[in-house]
Amino acid sequence: MLFDRAAVDLSRSTLNYVAGLIRRHRKAIRSAWRLLNPGQQALLVLVYLRKGETFDELGAGFGVSTAPAWRYVEETVMLLSARSPKLIRR
Numbered sequence: 379m380l381f382d383r384a385a386v387d388l389s390r391s392t393l394n395y396v397a398g399l400i401r402r403h404r405k406a407i408r409s410a411w412r413l414l415n416p417g418q419q420a421l422l423v424l425v426y427l428r429k430g431e432t433f434d435e436l437g438a439g440f441g442v443s444t445a446p447a448w449r450y451v452e453e454t455v456m457l458l459s460a461r462s463p464k465l466i467r468r
Contacts (some may be wrong), residue, residue: 385427386421386424386425386428387428388424389426392424393420393421393424396420396423396424396454397416397417397419397420397459398416399420399441399457399458399461400416400419400453400454400457403414403453403457404416410465411439413439413446414440414442414446414450417430418440419450419453420442420454422436422439422440422447422450422451423450423451423455424455425439426447426451433447433448433451434447434458436451
């Protein structure tokens with residue numbers, strides 16, 4: 379199966395927003411070098427959320443193994459969820 383990143387329909391502003399979150403997070407934690415830059419990580423995660431690709435397929439499409447693909451998705455979803463409105467229990 380071939381993986382095509384170009385087939386994902388999303389806006390540039392969405393990609394830039396997610397990449398900005400990742401960039402700021404990496405700077406805050408003084409992250410060491412990573413295989414994917416923030417823009418590539420954002421695209422990987424948005425492909426996962428939009429198309430439901432498996433981690434194996436994501437890794438193959440972005441040139442990383444399954445474990446880093448999973449970690450990139452987990453990290454970014456955590457960053458996005460931290461920005462979401464909180465539910466208040468009454």
